[in-house]
Amino acid sequence: MALIIFLYSVLTSVGSSFSEQISNVLGEQNIDIAVQAKHATNPGTSIIDEHIFEGISNLNGVKAVHSLLIGNQRLQGDKLVFILGVSSFNTFAQRFGFNLSKGRVISAGKRELIIGEKAAKVYGLDVGDEIGFGDGEQYSIVGIYSSWLSFLNSGLISDLESVQSLISRPGKASLLFIKLENSTDTLMMTEKINRQFPDMNAIQSQQLPDYLGPIKSVFYFTDIVSVMTLFIAGAVLLNTFIMAISERTKELGILSAIGWPRQMIVMVFLVESLILALTGGVLGYLASFGVFPILQSHFSSVVMFLPDAPTLPVFFNVLLMSVVIGLLSSLFPTLYGTNIQVSKAIRHE
Incomplete structure (x- = not known):
């Protein structure tokens, strides 16, 4: 039970944490609309031309437009990082x-970077270090920056023009x-942008997590695996109690013979089951705390997704599901074990 809940806690935390971070970025930071290329499978494959930026900036009712370019690079020819x-x-x-x-902050056009705290720790980098990418360019x-968004703490940031040049x-x-x-x-503005710029897909900010493409599919997969682990947990405990009731049939018969009502006998086993399930659930949840530093150290390519x-909320889900x-x-x-005749139960070996 503890091992299964451990797996459930890890998988569910990864998926829910990343989705929650995306929602918080857009919902709490006063971003009304997000725009990406219409046929892009995810923001990383989206390509928006400069004239689109200028056209949207000139629309009536638009207060400000900010650009973000997302790319991946091989750091020093080895580790894959997002920039x-x-x-x-x-x-x-x-x-x-x-x-x-x-x-300090970056200066435009000078091949300078700032690095997230998590990335700096994982890759062993500090202020003043020079890092190279696949094409040999040195930055x-x-x-070093910190953010309440875990996945953003795992990347590199530079000015738009430098990254445009770096990833061509x-x-x-x-x-x-x-x-x-x-x-x-x-x-109204979302519909207007989609109408005037048919190659773009403008969406309300809170809907962006639904447009994460393959990333979202990964989290669907973690949800499926999580549900499967719960079915396995149920099957394991069911098998355990079938064996326990079978081995204690004589005990059930004796309890019935001395006057214990069926409800009381059933209650004893239900309480025992709850204690086992809750103990296993809490142990599994606590054990999952130690796995994230290990994952961050050995799987740096997905460190952005790891809380x-x-x-x-996973803890409360664990308690509910354990019950x-x-x-x-x-x-x-x-119920099956207590339904056996008392005389037959007492003679059971």
Whole structure:
């Protein structure tokens, strides 16, 4: 039970944490509309031309438009990292809750980077280090940033033009984040952008997690595996209690013979089942705390998706599911065992 809940806690925490972070970025940081290329499978494959940015910026009712370019690079020819190019670092930092914990901000056009705290720890980098990418270009790390968004703490950030050059996408962006003068016009403006720019897909900010493409499919897969682990947990406990009732049939007969009502006998086994299930669930949840630092150290390519610890809602789910699994897995064998005739149960060996 503990091992199965451990697996459930890890998988569910990864999926829910990343989805929650995306929603919080857009919902709490005053971003009304997100725009990506219409036929892009995810933001990383989206390509938006510069003239689209200018056209949307000139629409009536648009207060500000900020560009974000997303790319992947081989760090020093080995480790794969994601890199963000931002049109305005100060604006980006303000809206996404960034803080410089060390060093300074980047200067445009100088091949400078700031690195997330998690990435700096995983890759062993610090301010002043020079890092190279696959094409041999060298960039200087001038700062280390922290953010309340775990996945953003795992990347690199530079100015938009530098990243455009680094990943060979001059004049391009992956996403546009739009702030409106009046947030109540979000639906109308979304329809207007989609109508005037048919190659773009403008969506209300809270809908962006539904457009994550393959990333979202990965989290669907983790949900499926999580549900499968719960079925396995139920099957394991059911088998355990079938064997337990079979071995204690004589005991059940004796309890019935001395006057114990059936309800009391059933209650004893239900309480035992709940204690086992809850103990296993809590142990499994606590054990999952130790696995995330290990995953971050050995699977750096997916470090952006990993939370620092299991999320709190997962703990409440574990408690609820442990209770349900414990009750369901013990109810049938207990009712069956207490339904045997007393004389037959006492003679059972």
